Amino acid sequence: MEEILKVAMPKGRIYKQAAKLLLKAGLPIPEDLEEGRRLIIPVPEAKMEFILAKPVDVPTYVEYGVADIGVVGKDVLMEENRNVYELLDLGIARCRMSVIGLPDWKPSIHPRVATKYPNVASQFFKEQGQQVEVIKLNGSIELAPLIGLADRIVDMVETGQTLKENGLVEQEEIFQITSRLIANRVSYRMKNAQIQQLCDLLQPVLPVQAAQV
Numbered sequence: 074m075e076e077i078l079k080v081a082m083p084k085g086r087i088y089k090q091a092a093k094l095l096l097k098a099g100l101p102i103p104e105d106l107e108e109g110r111r112l113i114i115p116v117p118e119a120k121m122e123f124i125l126a127k128p129v130d131v132p133t134y135v136e137y138g139v140a141d142i143g144v145v146g147k148d149v150l151m152e153e154n155r156n157v158y159e160l161l162d163l164g165i166a167r168c169r170m171s172v173i174g175l176p177d178w179k180p181s182i183h184p185r186v187a188t189k190y191p192n193v194a195s196q197f198f199k200e201q202g203q204q205v206e207v208i209k210l211n212g213s214i215e216l217a218p219l220i221g222l223a224d225r226i227v228d229m230v231e232t233g234q235t236l237k238e239n240g241l242v243e244q245e246e247i248f249q250i251t252s253r254l255i256a257n258r259v260s261y262r263m264k265n266a267q268i269q270q271l272c273d274l275l276q277p278v279l280p281v282q283a284a285q286v
């Protein structure tokens with residue numbers, strides 16, 4: 074008998090896009106989350122249960138096996154480095170991670186970089202042979218160079234609107250980001266038929282540029 078697949082889903086901007094994809098794949102899941110604070114949403118018609126999580130926590134739930142699979146941005150996967158399988162590039166929530174600064178930025182003796190992604194940023198500047206102090210922030214990262222907390226930031230760019238409105242420029246793209254389907258290593262074996270079936274349903278409805286990982 075098929076069991077319920079526990080799915081860690083981010084609450085924010087990814088949910089709607091992921092839900093659209095799952096609906097296209099023929100799974101009868103809610104397109105919108107109702108207003109409310111319910112964090113566990115059973116979807117028995119799809120043999121699923123959604124665990125609504127903060128995006129950065131999705132790989133943690135999946136690594137510990139309290140969720141069998143999850144949907145998460147590549148940015149979070151790179152930063153968190155959790156022991157999970159990456160099954161599919163879903164091609165949604167497309168954006169890029171970039172180094173950003175003021176237009177008149179010049180190298181300084183003690184450069185500081187503010188970011189939500191300290192591991193990714195440290196690794197990037199290390200590979201570039203640049204010594205920088207990385208300062209962790211949790212949001213509104215674009216503030217940092219405007220008010221003098223840091224010379225530059227490492228952050229997400231999608232439309233470029235936030236940069237434009239704050240007079241900042243993109244100096245260098247670090248990598249492209251899309252959301253991924255991830256799986257717990259044990260669940261992938263124990264619930265393989267179910268997980269594989271889900272991947273097979275998703276594969277034909279993925280946006281064109283998404284590829285199997």
Ligand SMILES: Nc1ncnc2c1ncn2[C@@H]1O[C@H](COP(=O)(O)OP(=O)(O)OP(=O)(O)O)[C@@H](O)[C@H]1O
Binds near residue numbers: 083
């Ligand atoms: N501007 C953007 N456009 C498209 N995708 C984005 C953008 N910013 C972030 N993302 C992707 O969406 C994911 C979730 O971002 P979101 O803004 O919903 O959550 P968060 O700000 O990390 O968390 P929360 O607001 O719940 O604390 C990111 O990890 C990234 O993969």
Ligand SMILES: O=P(O)(O)OC[C@H]1O[C@H](OP(=O)(O)OP(=O)(O)O)[C@H](O)[C@@H]1O
Binds near residue numbers: 212215228236
């Ligand atoms: O290029 P754009 O389309 O303007 O998108 C980029 C913005 O989106 C994200 O912020 P988010 O909305 O998640 O807010 P926060 O991180 O500041 O909380 C990201 O951190 C940028 O600030």
